[in-house]
Amino acid sequence: MSEVTLNDTTLRGNEARSRAAVLHRLRATDTAFRIVTRTAVLAVLAILSGVILALVIGSVPALKAFGLGFVGSEVWNPVTEQFGALAPIYGTLVTSFIAMVIAVPVGIMIAFFLTELCPLWLRRPIGIAIELLAGIPSIIYGIWGLFVLAPFLQKYVQPFLIDTFDGVPVLGSLFEGPPYGIGMLTAGFILAIMVLPFITAISRDVFDAVPAVLKEAAYGLGCTTWEVFKSVIVPYARVGVIGGVMLGLGRALGETMAVTFVIGNAHKVSASILAPGTTISASIANEFTEAVGDLYTSSLIALGLILFVITFIVLAIARYMLLRLQQRAG
């Protein structure tokens, strides 16, 4: 800046040149930075495309050998190299379903408690505690499920279920067989604890976003807290809650380690939820490093592809729902 005071013409010429050089340099770094950041964005795009491409290419041998029958066949025999995905798909859906049956009502009720009933000073601590549940790594849930939850269910809960529903038409076959401890019910239960914080956190946020005037109007008409919740808050926040539930479902479908510990890794479809089964992610985790032969490996990758497609659809719906909510708010 001090050069401005100089009035020597040669210097001024230099100054103009150096000024142009500085501007040029600034423009160059500006463009370079823009290009670098854009490349990083394209890299993120490339990763997802890479994931999909790698899975598709990897599963070609299996899909060629078994065709669409791969999805519908229960056989899983590494010795004869016959593979079918039915049992893992069934196990994935059943365990996730059990998880959602438990976690959705509980999660929504916790959000109801946190937003409408809980004293203000307790809200943050309880909220953080529930979110800590989401921070615990899944392998911890797995080891805990194997050594603590499974023996407990085997000893106390499962015999009770078996005895109670023995002979009842549908429920009887649902709770049939010896109490192994490990199995689809145990896996579903652990998944429920794991996705609970996701459903709670999102439900709490959307319940909080309900305009106070709507609630106050309902209270003014003489509604009870529960009636306000049921008839005002839930209808208003429905889209967001569904988004949160879908997000939790996406997690449950793809969860690996916690399930691998307690599912039992049995490639069969059984009506009883007490029976051991397998899920897509557990099959891959258990068998991939031991898979001998291209067809075995490829079948496991094809399982991964199916899992990815299912979770992609569920997560896309979740995002769409939450986006719609955002647009309405903004």
Next chain:
Amino acid sequence: MAVAANNALYARRRLRNNLAKGLALAATAFGLGWLVLILGVLVFEGLGGLSLSVFTENTPPPGSAGGLLNAIVGSIVMTTLAVLIGTPIGILAGTYMAEYGRHDRLSTLVRFINDILLSAPSIVIGLFVYEVMVAPMGHFSGYAGAVALAVIVIPVVVRTTEDMLTLVPDTLREAAASIGLPRAHMIVRIAYRAARAGIVTGILLAIARISGETAPLLFTALNNQFWSVDMNAPMPSLPVVIFQFALSPYEEWQKLAWTGALLITVTVLGLSILARSLTARKS
């Protein structure tokens, strides 16, 4: 008659209300109960096996005592490399999406894809890295493990960087532009500085997330019974060792698994609490 019916209705509504309140309380107790139960068992089982030898000895062969030194070191090495790879890419991508192309099509698409990657099953990431790195190289390696973890780091960092930069008020950007600061300089000197705490939080959360990840390491880094810092060879990691040891029939191994589980949980929860306090102070 009408009064009696009204009273009955009133009583029923009150009963239903109290029932719902009770259920909400029970649900909260249910959720918190699991947290207490899991952490309680973890501390009880983990502390029992905690001793100096855990940090000074390598993983033992079945049936003898030992420690977790090689697994801890392997985890630290791979996590560090993953953060070094993933953080720059994540921050730069988040920068583009918040500063250059906030509303363009590329950003909208990548925002969606990033959200999918954020909750994609981590085992699928492991399969991906197996296909692109392990299979062509012909062997499992620490590099492959680090890359798999980096793929998990990126979406977390992208998301927080973008969110935090979006929160920086536009008046700051306009002020910078009005004194002739080029955009790149404005971003680096003004926007990054204003959003620093949030971006650091994102990185901490990403570290917390990958330090407990097991699935993507199973068939990328595999495992190693011995001391190894050769990134080009199979590398042990704490989560994979826990997985192997917990499912083994040997009591010493199971004990070490619990101790390792306690170490991981303390690390992860510590990181998330640190991250939380960083942003809490800011707001």
